[in-house]
Amino acid sequence: MHPFVTVIDWVAVAVFAISGALVASRKEMDIVGFGLIACMTGIGGGTLRDVLLDRPVFWTVDPTPMVICLVSALLVFFTAHIVDRRYPYLLWADAVGVAIYGVMGAELARLEGAGMLVSVVMGVMTATFGGLIRDVVCNETPLILRKEVYVTCAALAAATHVGLSAIGVPAVYAAGAGIALGFGLRALGI
Amino acid sequence: MHPFVTVIDWVAVAVFAISGALVASRKEMDIVGFGLIACMTGIGGGTLRDVLLDRPVFWTVDPTPMVICLVSALLVFFTAHIVDRRYPYLLWADAVGVAIYGVMGAELARLEGAGMLVSVVMGVMTATFGGLIRDVVCNETPLILRKEVYVTCAALAAATHVGLSAIGVPAVYAAGAGIALGFGLRALGI
Amino acid sequence: MHPFVTVIDWVAVAVFAISGALVASRKEMDIVGFGLIACMTGIGGGTLRDVLLDRPVFWTVDPTPMVICLVSALLVFFTAHIVDRRYPYLLWADAVGVAIYGVMGAELARLEGAGMLVSVVMGVMTATFGGLIRDVVCNETPLILRKEVYVTCAALAAATHVGLSAIGVPAVYAAGAGIALGFGLRALGI
Numbered sequence: 001m002h003p004f005v006t007v008i009d010w011v012a013v014a015v016f017a018i019s020g021a022l023v024a025s026r027k028e029m030d031i032v033g034f035g036l037i038a039c040m041t042g043i044g045g046g047t048l049r050d051v052l053l054d055r056p057v058f059w060t061v062d063p064t065p066m067v068i069c070l071v072s073a074l075l076v077f078f079t080a081h082i083v084d085r086r087y088p089y090l091l092w093a094d095a096v097g098v099a100i101y102g103v104m105g106a107e108l109a110r111l112e113g114a115g116m117l118v119s120v121v122m123g124v125m126t127a128t129f130g131g132l133i134r135d136v137v138c139n140e141t142p143l144i145l146r147k148e149v150y151v152t153c154a155a156l157a158a159a160t161h162v163g164l165s166a167i168g169v170p171a172v173y174a175a176g177a178g179i180a181l182g183f184g185l186r187a188l189g190i
Numbered sequence: 191m192h193p194f195v196t197v198i199d200w201v202a203v204a205v206f207a208i209s210g211a212l213v214a215s216r217k218e219m220d221i222v223g224f225g226l227i228a229c230m231t232g233i234g235g236g237t238l239r240d241v242l243l244d245r246p247v248f249w250t251v252d253p254t255p256m257v258i259c260l261v262s263a264l265l266v267f268f269t270a271h272i273v274d275r276r277y278p279y280l281l282w283a284d285a286v287g288v289a290i291y292g293v294m295g296a297e298l299a300r301l302e303g304a305g306m307l308v309s310v311v312m313g314v315m316t317a318t319f320g321g322l323i324r325d326v327v328c329n330e331t332p333l334i335l336r337k338e339v340y341v342t343c344a345a346l347a348a349a350t351h352v353g354l355s356a357i358g359v360p361a362v363y364a365a366g367a368g369i370a371l372g373f374g375l376r377a378l379g380i
Numbered sequence: 381m382h383p384f385v386t387v388i389d390w391v392a393v394a395v396f397a398i399s400g401a402l403v404a405s406r407k408e409m410d411i412v413g414f415g416l417i418a419c420m421t422g423i424g425g426g427t428l429r430d431v432l433l434d435r436p437v438f439w440t441v442d443p444t445p446m447v448i449c450l451v452s453a454l455l456v457f458f459t460a461h462i463v464d465r466r467y468p469y470l471l472w473a474d475a476v477g478v479a480i481y482g483v484m485g486a487e488l489a490r491l492e493g494a495g496m497l498v499s500v501v502m503g504v505m506t507a508t509f510g511g512l513i514r515d516v517v518c519n520e521t522p523l524i525l526r527k528e529v530y531v532t533c534a535a536l537a538a539a540t541h542v543g544l545s546a547i548g549v550p551a552v553y554a555a556g557a558g559i560a561l562g563f564g565l566r567a568l569g570i
Contacts, residue, residue: 032524059498
């Protein structure tokens with residue numbers, strides 16, 4: 001992958017892992033719970049995407065994303081108690097991650113030869129299923145079922161990228177447009 | 191696949207998706223929640239089956255079942271509010287789907303060379319795990335743990351099909367007998 | 381596999397299946413619920429491990445572990461009502477299973493060529509995700525999020541085995557040391 005894409009991907013992993021760790025903090029879990037929930041949230045969606053596309057699961061090839069999740073969990077574990085109101089951070093972290101993951105998931109599916117609908121679905125799944133797993137495991141009603149905007153943003157980001165790519169726009173512009181639109185829609189609602 | 195089998199498969203996808211959308215309706219979700227729960231219920235069991243058998247996941251090859259789920263979700267979204275008592279529909283939709291999926295899952299496992307026990311288990315899994323995912327995600331105690339009859343019907347349908355196929359009965363009769371017995375047992379209990 | 385390893389594996393499957401069946405008993409499920417929860421708890425972690433490593437799922441190759449789960453469920457179903465206080469049994473069964481599964485999962489990942497971190501993670505996952513699935517499906521807050529010691533023991537068992545194997549200790553001693561340490565740490569906390 002292009003180094004820029006790799007960095008973008010790592011940022012998305014970190015923000016999702018942080019959103020997971022903040023939920024662990026709200027649930028007053030111990031440090032192992034922080035790490036587990038951070039990993040599930042950060043790499044759960046991409047793991048499902050890779051399993052369904054029958055690609056090698058990304059973190060078994062290069063465990064960097066898992067290390068990022070564990071480090072993020074540690075950071076939140078030792079700093080969350082000084083953050084007074086955590087909820088806004090959770091929202092913004094999710095918004096950034098959802099847009100980036102939506103595009104990344106769709107692009108990986110496209111590279112595997114998937115059609116447009118399946119590519120968009122893989123983008124949505126990559127972006128939202130980490131959070132879904134987080135909420136199901138933490139025994140909460142999943143956020144994506146209460147706040148349709150998450151799924152809509154992921155779908156907008158993924159569909160923009162897939163649509164622009166299909167008419168020949170270079171991947172980096174298509175991805176940029178997708179991330180900007182997905183994040184923009186989410187930002188309007190915060 | 192034989193066109194008749196394809197149609198049967200699509201009917202089963204639709205009835206399961208509708209049962210998922212009816213739960214989304216009871217939970218007063220928005221349209222995105224309807225679509226997500228309909229997809230999970232309609233294609234979740236078959237997705238798990240394909241992942242475990244290491245087959246290409248069926249809806250990544252041909253996205254028709256996913257389109258059927260989304261259309262079913264839309265239909266229920268715009269018509270569920272005029273249905274007074276929804277519960278009986280949920281039960282009948284599940285009964286038909288369970289029998290068909292039980293046979294389909296077992297047959298696909300058999301074609302992959304699985305033994306008889308594993309084939310029956312795959313049938314049961316195809317038939318019941320969509321509903322299990324639906325209930326787990328919607329934060330309800332899974333129906334299949336409260337109503338053993340679902341699993342029993344799926345197992346009866348799958349075992350009948352696998353057993354008759356093993357003694358040389360042509361697939362279409364074995365499947366018909368399995369679906370009839372599985373549905374019949376369920377119908378007795380409604 | 382070496383016959384001794386096979387027997388150890390079967391024992392671990394049985395103790396996990398029993399721990400699942402005891403939860404089904406506490407939840408007053410019927411016999412089908414016993415069987416389902418026993419199977420999910422007994423083979424769920426290893427199933428996820430095999431899917432993520434892209435190995436054939438172990439019980440589709442040889443269904444013995446599934447038979448063990450079903451037999452264990454039957455045994456608990458007919459004997460659990462004479463056991464007065466079930467909770468201690470659940471704890472000890474989990475402790476043995478966690479240590480064994482932690483080592484087994486790590487060893488299988490190592491044989492697939494996974495690095496040390498991924499091998500340890502696979503061990504932890506094999507050891508803890510069956511119980512996680514059990515608790516999520518039964519709609520309880522997962523035990524591994526409340527009792528960090530489970531994950532710590534699995535990680536200790538897996539890391540000991542992976543570390544000793546990396547410096548050339550024969551597999552059987554590395555595994556023995558891992559199981560002993562993992563179980564010992566857990567036993568201290570009971």
